[in-house]
Amino acid sequence: MSVAESTKNSMSNKKAALADLYSDIARGNMFPFWATSDSVDNDEIKQLMATSKAIPFVWKYTDIEPMLQRAAQLVTMDDSERRSLILVNPGLAPKRASVSTMYTAYRLNDPDEIMPPHKHSPSAIRFGLTGQGNFTGVEGEDVTFGPGDMVLTPNDAWHNHGTVGGEQAVNLSVLDLPLVEMLHAVHFDHKYTEIENGKEVEKKVQTARYPTDYSQRIYGEGGLMPRFVNHKRGGGLSSPMYVYRWERMEAVLDAHKDWDGDPHEGIVVDYIDPTTGGPVFHTINFYVQMLRPGEKTLPQRETASLLLAPFRGKGHSIIDGKRYDWDQFDTLAVPGGCWVEHVNGSSTEPVIFFGATDAPTQRALLLYKRWGRNQAGDLLRLA
Template sequence: MSSSSAGNVTRLPNRDTALKALYDDVSAKHMFPFWATSTDVEHDEVKQLLATPKAVPYLWRCAEDIEPILNRAVELVTMDDSERRSLVLVNPGLAPKRATVSTMYTAYRLNDANEIMPPHRHSPSAIRFGLKGKGNFTGVDGENIVFGPGDMVLTPNDTWHNHGTVGNEQALNLSVLDLPLVETLNAIHFEHDYQEMENGKLVSKKQQAERFSPDYSQRIYGYGGLLPRFASKQARGAGLSSPMFVYRWEMMRELLDRHRDNDGDAHDGLLVEYIDPTTGQPVFKTITFFVQMLQPGQKTLPVKTTSSLLVSPFEGQGHSIVNGQKFDWSQFDTLAIPGGSWFEHVNTSSKDPLFLFIASDEPTLKKLALYKKWGKSASGEITQIFD
């Protein structure tokens, strides 16, 4: 009878020693034994296979922790030392990986007065969202954009851009990138040698020549429902994102102010998505952005999605509850909500609305047919939500 039969295997002498040696050999050769055994033994392969690092709900505090460190860094780290002075938020469940949730990271940047870094481009898609100061600067593909609090600026995949400040005051902004996702897909690339054609020859430059007026994005694309066909002849960056590179807070606020008497959806409040005005789709193919408004005293019903969220309170006061844990945030903080978490938001003000800036990897999940969303009713009944 073959020694590999089930009857002989159970009667092998020194089976425990031989089994340990087997597992040691598998590990040494960088493999994993995926044969499931029961959960009451030492080797539970299913549990080990699923025990990968996972993001956890976590809150980073801007005024208490982030800004003091950035203020010290401004004094100690100049643009001569490094062209970047940003703090990346690292999720404790994913450390040391640079990720705030599994697919995205948020970074805060404080630029000193009149600091502008040279152009670069990269495969991750990114945005800048103004927090403090009127002189935040991002030049994108020859459009020099100065932005303030609440304005969102795109720096799309494979598009030359540079950052900094103009004017005589510091400026604070946060950025969101899909870098962890792109890194997982082994598709990261960065370029820093920006060149332009001069007299028939490519010459390295520290600043992009202005090819579009500073108000180009708003002037051409900033009218909902109206698309200038003549603008389609002009390439915008690598053509992989919305061609509208800046979304002004005043337009978002004006839209939401029109609905001050509307509570919106019980799970989402009033949720507005930033979109590509030429397609109606998210601004990027991988990540999307929202502003969520809650009326005074409003509390959303619990919701859960397979997408991961990064939430930054922009105006107002309140707290969030994630998987039963209360997070008392303040203005400009960042709250990580990993996919699969139950969460709800509360506006604790009795007179003022609450505005949350939100990033999500929803577009990636939808393209992979992995996006789902559920909500709880006031009585606790769970139903799937389709949006």
């Protein structure tokens, strides 16, 4: 046998042996982490990275709102305690996730619907879109909220949802449920009780324990915080300020509309825990981003995933070279690692995004990074 034939047989035998090895590994519910070549079959780096990933995507409110109205006709509160549409990223389906760590849902309540209290380990917010009578009761603080107001329903805090005032209302929810689910830490509790006359009594409505303006009265003045209250209500697992009013946020945006801002983001204002200056939750945080008339941001890329809802205005974003158009109340998914630019096409009106980010989790794990490009296209390390 020639040397060439011997080499060929040896390679053939090795290939067959590797195939047998890979079959045995798969049957044993294991994964091989070595690379014997750059071929599709054996490049384990590529295979390891080839997991389901979120993709950039826009959900249109013009599609969502009619479905919510149809659901209101067909699904009553006798049928279910919830009437929400969860946005599922096509790259992650069927997992209930809009990006890998968060999901957005739209909720419609008919006039004067109040659901029973519940609590859960995922942290959530509600952001008002339509109607003045959105309602959330959180740990004994009854909050009625309108467009632009953000209400926290923290990890393990009793809360209930609905409407007051005799009109329909729609709000947008953002939860870290996909992250908590991945950590196998999800729990829900629907048995709400209070102590009455020394006995535990199951109740359908929380008894108010705080004034309806408690969050604003105690925490609504920046730089000032009363010392005479307990700031650990709800277990101290989040910001104790449970409602952030739009009028305060709008005043801050208006006061800075002529500032230079950040060339990669425009004007961004974070919601914070007033007792720490940090994010409202340990896992995810929220912000408002304003693009002035005609403003276009420079490209930036970050490891954090984002969910953006245009609260006012319309325009488009360029994500990894592809254009995505969005309008008021839509939701835009920007998965971590994507290059993104935002464009306000109006010469007269601002664009205002309500944004959610999983950056707090990444920062806690020392994984967060952010890059940008300048006008010349040079790569910049921003964070």
